[in-house]
Amino acid sequence: xxxxxxxxxxxxxxxxxxxxxxxxxxxxxxxxxxxxxxxxxxxxxxxxxxxxxxxxxxxxxxxxxxxxxxxxxxxxxxxxxxxxxxxxxxxxxxxxxxxxxxxxxxxxxxxxxxxxxxxxxxxxxxxxxxxxxxxxxxxxxxxxxxxxxxxxxxxxxxxxxxxxxxxxxxxxxxxxxxxxxxxxxxxxxxxxxxxxxxxxxxxxxxxxxxxxxxxxxxxxxxxxxxxxxxxxxxxxxxxxxxxxxxxxxxxxxxxxxxxxxxxxxxxxxxxxxxxxxxxxxxxxxxxxxxxxxxxxxxxxxxxxxxxxx
Amino acid sequence: xxxxxxxxxxxxxxxxxxxxxxxxxxxxxxxxxxxxxxxxxxxxxxxxxxxxxxxxxxxxxxxxxxxxxxxxxxxxxxxxxxxxxxxxxxxxxxxxxxxxxxxxxxxxxxxxxxxxxxxxxxxxxxx
Numbered sequence: 231x232x233x234x235x236x237x238x239x240x241x242x243x244x245x246x247x248x249x250x251x252x253x254x255x256x257x258x259x260x261x262x263x264x265x266x267x268x269x270x271x272x273x274x275x276x277x278x279x280x281x282x283x284x285x286x287x288x289x290x291x292x293x294x295x296x297x298x299x300x301x302x303x304x305x306x307x308x309x310x311x312x313x314x315x316x317x318x319x320x321x322x323x324x325x326x327x328x329x330x331x332x333x334x335x336x337x338x339x340x341x342x343x344x345x346x347x348x349x350x351x352x353x354x355x356x357x358x359x360x361x362x363x364x365x366x367x368x369x370x371x372x373x374x375x376x377x378x379x380x381x382x383x384x385x386x387x388x389x390x391x392x393x394x395x396x397x398x399x400x401x402x403x404x405x406x407x408x409x410x411x412x413x414x415x416x417x418x419x420x421x422x423x424x425x426x427x428x429x430x431x432x433x434x435x436x437x438x439x440x441x442x443x444x445x446x447x448x449x450x451x452x453x454x455x456x457x458x459x460x461x462x463x464x465x466x467x468x469x470x471x472x473x474x475x476x477x478x479x480x481x482x483x484x485x486x487x488x489x490x491x492x493x494x495x496x497x498x499x500x501x502x503x504x505x506x507x508x509x510x511x512x513x514x515x516x517x518x519x520x521x522x523x524x525x526x527x528x529x530x531x532x533x534x535x536x537x538x539x
Numbered sequence: 540x541x542x543x544x545x546x547x548x549x550x551x552x553x554x555x556x557x558x559x560x561x562x563x564x565x566x567x568x569x570x571x572x573x574x575x576x577x578x579x580x581x582x583x584x585x586x587x588x589x590x591x592x593x594x595x596x597x598x599x600x601x602x603x604x605x606x607x608x609x610x611x612x613x614x615x616x617x618x619x620x621x622x623x624x625x626x627x628x629x630x631x632x633x634x635x636x637x638x639x640x641x642x643x644x645x646x647x648x649x650x651x652x653x654x655x656x657x658x659x660x661x662x663x664x665x666x
Contacts, residue, residue: 272552377550452582461583
């Protein structure tokens with residue numbers, strides 16, 4: 231066997247092995263998307279009911295609460311960035327980080343200081359490599375977040391909001407995560423968590439315009455509107471963070487699946503080209519061998535013919 | 540007769556939903572019983588058992604759940620019970636809850652003890 235052919239064979243073998251791995255990863259990611267999607271759906275009723283309750287309290291009482299009132303001159307904002315622990319997900323992490331950077335520069339332009347809170351090893355790595363301070367970071371649960379994880383993330387953020395700005399407290403909380411739009415589309419999304427804003431999107435206000443303002447029922451609050459709101463808002467923040475974590479996890483799996491699918495496709499393409507090249511090399515070897523044999527035979531025939539004479 | 544549609548929702552799943560004639564839950568201000576036609580109400584739940592007397596399609600019966608922190612809101616014949624964690628009585632593993640109760644007592648963790656006790660209580664009521 232020619233040396234060229236042996237090199238091609240070796241490369242085909244290694245690419246085939248890589249292809250098997252990427253195919254397996256693609257399959258694993260695909261099955262995890264479904265699971266993650268189910269969890270997003272399962273968490274929706276709670277988030278919906280909670281949002282309804284918060285809206286009801288905020289609409290039907292003139293309660294002033296630090297978590298709902300906008301500060302006149304905000305000085306510091308917290309940005310919570312959600313990334314994954316592992317890579318191999320195409321542009322998933324870099325897109326989320328880019329969105330966070332964009333938001334940060336927008337906030338800085340407004341004259342705010344920005345504290346970074348980061349979930350996921352990739353995001354932490356990004357900030358550490360650039361030697362930029364991180365207020366707090368969490369790793370280890372980005373693949374399948376539990377509600378307890380969301381609580382752990384929310385706790386320091388809520389504590390920071392309650393603190394006075396002078397003592398290092400924050401006035402706004404923003405969250406950057408990747409929204410799971412569909413299997414094929416995931417979009418980095420930014421959202422201002424606090425202070426709360428109610429039905430700000432154009433669609434929603436158009437809806438209220440068409441339907442007329444929904445009359446809010448007069449609730450009886452127990453023990454008091456303030457206390458209900460006090461208990462309600464942290465849960466609301468937690469549930470929003472939980473939802474963002476779940477959506478990010480689903481998006482991560484979808485991005486991984488896509489990245490691994492294109493890796494598998496590339497490997498297939500590479501194998502095809504290499505096989506062609508290997509075939510060519512084999513043919514070249516055979517042709518050469520034949521021409522050598524024919525040449526040898528001719529030379530021999532010429533020699534014997536010469537001796538006869 | 541007025542209807543009462545109940546949704547018992549935990550942070551990560553819907554635990555139970557259906558029609559009911561009476562729901563008893565424990566709020567920070569004390570136990571409250573809600574029947575169809577109650578005035579709109581929003582209260583903070585304590586860790587405690589929730590008893591639902593079912594009617595309608597699900598038939599007459601009692602559903603008991605252990606609820607750990609959350610909210611109760613009622614409007615227009617619709618009652619939502621939101622809880623960080625909620626377990627139906629028949630989902631509760633009694634042996635595990637007893638173990639948790641002992642552990643909590645040993646570590647004098649009051650809230651964990653309360654949670655375990657409520658679980659056992661709910662499981663006992665349902666039996």
